[in-house]
Amino acid sequence: MESFSTIVVVLASILLIGAESSLAASHPNLEYGPGRLQALNVGEIQDRLVCRVSDFGARGDGIVYDTSAVQSTIDYCAERGGGVVHVPPGTYLTGTIYLKSNITLWVDEGATILGGSNQADFPAQSSRWYTILAEDAENVELTGGGIVAGQGLKFVVEFKEEKNIMVSWNVTGDCVGDECRPRLVGFINCKNVHVWNVFLEEPAYWCLHIVNSDIVSIHNVSIYGDFNSPNNDGIDIESSNNTMIENCHIDTGDDAICPKTEDGPLYNLTVTNCWIRTKSSAVKLGSGSQYDFRNLHFEHLTIVDSHRGLGIQLRDKGNVNNVTYANIKMSTRYYHPSWWGLAEPIYISACNRTPDTAVGSVTYVRYINITIISENGIFLSGLEKSFLKGMEFKNVNMTLVRSTSFPGGYHDYRPGCQGMVAHRMSGLFMEYVEDIWMQKVRVQWKGADVLDWGLPFDFTPSTVHDMHLVDFENTYVD
Known part of the structure; x- marks a missing residue:
């Protein structure tokens, strides 16, 4: 391609993942299992080929599709060993773009890759419907200060105050x-x-999806989804290992950070220094839980006006082990009941997805230095055949105060299980829990409208074993 001009510049592309760098430095007493995250490099500092999408005919006017031009640029760069694919300022309307190994997709500040809104813009297989997709690739990077947008509002069939009704592209039957x-x-x-x-x-659906991948760094990423649209998750980490998420801003309708284990185990995930708002769960493990979760650490999170705070939804045979939440400030509130959740700041639910399926175990979960303002209390629910074991709460301060007009008065076991069950509110509801430790826990009830909620603790003695309280305080204030 004689008309194509290239330049070589010095660029650094270094990926450093260090779980201990933030967590261990602040809390040297936190325990880490084997296989902890280590500092790993994507590549050394090196000269890199820069390929401009404009040299391959990309117009960037937001009207004419630039899919072919952008893909040709990526392919050209990849065939020469990789490099930087440069997307200058402009709006680039595309169907699915496929990243390749050793490619940095640099979307400039002022540039937008705009995903198409027609089914013909995407491949036939629904599991490959993405605006940007990398598959079976190594050393791939997305950066530059620009925007990748999905035109999610074009997928709304009916705008509703409580929850939008979305379009379904169910033509072939391979998705529902x-x-x-x-x-x-x-x-x-x-x-x-x-x-x-x-x-x-x-x-239009999930925002950033990491599947069966290893050594992943996500940082300084801002995610904005429509607050009334369902299933527009922020970051879904699925069956992937050695992942670091830090310094991210996530404001979306559905789950903000959602680890899942549909195709394999998930271990060594660290999330730190993130700001989150959602109508669902700020952090939710599950509900897809066919394989184990192990060594997950969440620290220095700010959670604002979310429907749930820190959640674990175990519905399948996978086990959850060694999870730490530390130095977190959150406020949770009620939203319309069509959204899962009832303002629980901390929520663990382990139950069978269907009567014929097995459910795993939840063991060794720690909550350290947690500050809560909420319309509802903590919810811990296991099963007679799957007790929650080894729960620790240390330096947890929770203020219970009403801030909306939603009535409450239910427990929410969805998806599956018992569904919605009428029950009074309480500071801490427990069923089928064993070996729970509470040290320096403060529960404050604020305002006359919380006086009829119930007791600080709500449990049937036969379902809770080995509960330890050290310096627990419960107070009521006007």
């Missing part, structure tokens, strides 16, 4: 209901992934 919409950015079976300094906006 709300699953039949395109995700925004995906990495499947990848290694050494770096997503940083980029804005991900208005996804």
Whole structure:
């Protein structure tokens, strides 16, 4: 291609993942299991080929599709050993773009990759509906300060105050209901992934999806989804290992950070220094839980006006072990009951997805230095055949105060299980819990409208074993 000009510049592309760098430095007493995260490099500082999408005919006017031009640029760069694919300021309307190994997709500040809103813009297989997709790739990077947007509002069939009704592209039958919409950015079976300094906006479905991948760094990423649209999750980490998420801003309707284990185990996940708002769960393990979760650490999070705070939804045979939440400030509130959740700041629910399926175990979960303002209390629910074991609460301060007009008075076991069950509110509800420790826990009830909620603790003695209280305080204030 004689008309194509290239330049070589010095660029640094270094990925450092260090779980201990933030968590262990602040809390040297926190325990870590084997296989802890280590500092790993995507690549050394090196000269890199820069390929401009404009040299391959990309117009960037937001009207004409630039899919072919952007893909040709990526392919050209990849065939020469990789490099930087540069997307200058402009709006680039595309169908699915496929990243390759050793490619940095640099979306400039002022540039937007705009995902198409027609089913023909995406491949036939619904599991590959993404605006940007890397599959079976190594050393891939998305950065540059620009925007990747999904035009999510074009997928709304009916705008509703409580929850939007979304379109379904269920033509072939390989997806159902709300699953039949395109995700925004995906990495499947990848290694050494770096997503940083980029804005991900208005996804039609999940926003950033990491699947069966290893060594992933996500930092300085801002995610904005429509607050009334269901299933527009922020970051879904699925069956992937050695992942660091830090310094991210997530404001979306559905779950903000959602680890899952549908195809394999998930271990060594660290999330730190993030700001979150959602109508669902700020952090939710599950409900997809076919395999184990192990060594997950969440620290220095700010959670604002969310429907749930820190959740674990175990519905399948996988086990949850060694999870730490530390130095977290959160406020949770009621939203319309069509959204799962009832303002629980901390929520663990282990139960069978269906009567014929097995459910795993939840063991050794720690909550350290947690500050809560909430319309509801903590909810811990296991099963007679699957007790929650080894729960620790240390330096937890919870203020219970009403801030909305939603009535409450229920427990929410969804998905599956018992569904919605009428029950009074309480400071801490427990069933089928064993070996729970509470040290320096403060529960404060604020305002006359919380006086009829119930007791600080709500449990049947036969379902709770070995509860230890050290310096527990319960107070009522006007």
